[in-house]
Amino acid sequence: MRPFTFTQVQDVDTAVQEVSAEGAKFIAGGTNLLDLMKIDVMSPSHLVDITKIALNTIEETEEGGLRLGALVTNADTAYHELVESRYPLLSHAILAGATAQLRNMATNGGNLLQRTRCYYFYDTQTPCNKREPGSGCSAIKGYNRDLAILGTSEHCIATHPSDMCVALAALEATVRVKGPQGERTIPFAEFHRLPGDTPHLDSNLQPDEIITAIDLPAQGFAQHYTYLKLRDRASYAFALVSVAAALDLEGSTIKKARIALGGVAHKPWRVPEAEAFLQGKEVTTENFRRVAEAYLLGAKGYGDNTFKVELAKRAIVRALEQATKMEPTS
Template identity: 60%
Template sequence: MNPFEYHRATDAADALHSIGGVDGARFIAGGTNLLDLMKEGVARPARLVDITHLPLREVRVTESGGLHVGALVRNADLAWHPEVQRRYPLLSEALLAGASPQLRNMATVGGNLLQRTRCYYFYDIATPCNKRAPGSGCPAIEGLNRIHAILGTSEQCVAVHPSDMCVALAALEAVVHVQGPQGERSIAMADFHRLPGDAPERDTTLAADELVTAIELPTQPFARHSCYLKLRDRRSYAFALVSAACALDIAQGRIRSARIALGGVAHKPWRRPGAEALLAGQLPAVAAFEAAAAVLVEGARALEHNGFKIELARRTVVRALMQAAGMEAAA
């Protein structure tokens, strides 16, 4: 691990001042991802700015009826929070599907938003990786790519975003609040993470000197009919091969609106509003769910070892929608 400076921030202004002007400076909170990257030599920050003492642990109902969640709220605390379980059970399910209890007790909401891919080439500093060293190449494209992306890829990168929480937040259309030298701004969850394009080293639209302060969940009619379904190689502590966050607003037996997000298939949580629009006004039925799933994965591109993900994604969406609609008992 490389030598680095350490500073414990006393407030947001101090944190922003301490991160600015230092090339490679990073914020640290729970450290569940960043410390791993530092131990492996993937991340080599010149300075760590500890933000754990900032007042960003509040969970409260907003004036508009949504939910405000501070960036330092622990994943475990959020998953078991009464307001989350009552009003956003999809988020609670996704959080509890991620990592292990020990990690959830340390990991923060802000850190979860910013966690980096688990692509083995990214973690292996002996191999090229455009995400780690832009311009060096992407060996996953021709190499071992079973866990890699089938949607939104580029010739520069085929890595997937690893978060479970972010898939649920995408379906729930959360908003990320950030603070930087120029003031505060809000970023829709759909715009927070990036597809790789020609700059795969950039995971998000966040500037290097901006601090995530909170996420906000809008009022949603999906509490009664939602499901987070995660398929993985083993049940305990494994990242998703494919996951689906599905939520339905059903009234008088018909679907009024739907939200669907896929995880484990792209560089960011994957949504297509056109797939969701197909379900509006429909009776909950397998045929309707299959049509929406087909649109969601349209244009998927298989690599040598991950072609199974295309059909797996379709089936995962259908199964999750069935469970959300109450057509099948949760497995």
């Protein structure tokens, strides 16, 4: 780990001012950043500790939704009474990730900004465009079993590792941020980026901006939902494929459907046009299969991960069937 300076701030405006310095990064729970610093993947010259800022509450909004403070821990979010009762999809997704110890430390804002777990990103002896732009992508012709099959580019096939973000994508959350130019909101679908030719940029958050909160809309799909996570072992593993599925049903007719995939792309993957197909349709396995096919259009395997294409299709069908039956998890 390289030397760095450290400042603790008490308010958002000071935090924004401090992080504007070259080489500065925010630190809160630090569950991902500190690991990357130890192995020299990230080497900020200045850390800005934001844990004392008053962004650690969960409150109802005037629109009938819920505002999750950026510094609320993942554990406190998952077990919060209003989250459990009104947004159980989010609660289940959070509890499917990491370990209890990490969830006790990790923050909501930090979860959105965690980096990929691609083997080559973590190995500083191999080329990686995400770690060193222009050096190449070792994963495309290397071992890529855990990596992306959708939204990839010739420069990167990394995946976003978060479970929480998959649920937030399905719920159509909004991210609130603040920078030198003031406050702004980012729809969750626009927060994370696909790799394109700039895979080192994970999100559309500017370097001098701070996440202050995540807003959940009024509709939480609390009746018919599921979070399905398929992985190599039952706990403490990242998803090969995950599905956050949420349905609004009237009898056996689908009024609204939301589906987000994890473990398959550089960001939580949604296809709104495929979701719209289900509107007004009956709950049938055949309709679910047609949606699954639409979600995987353009999917491309790279050898070790080619199996994910069929796995993701089957996972979508299974998740929608579970949501219909009010089975929240497997």
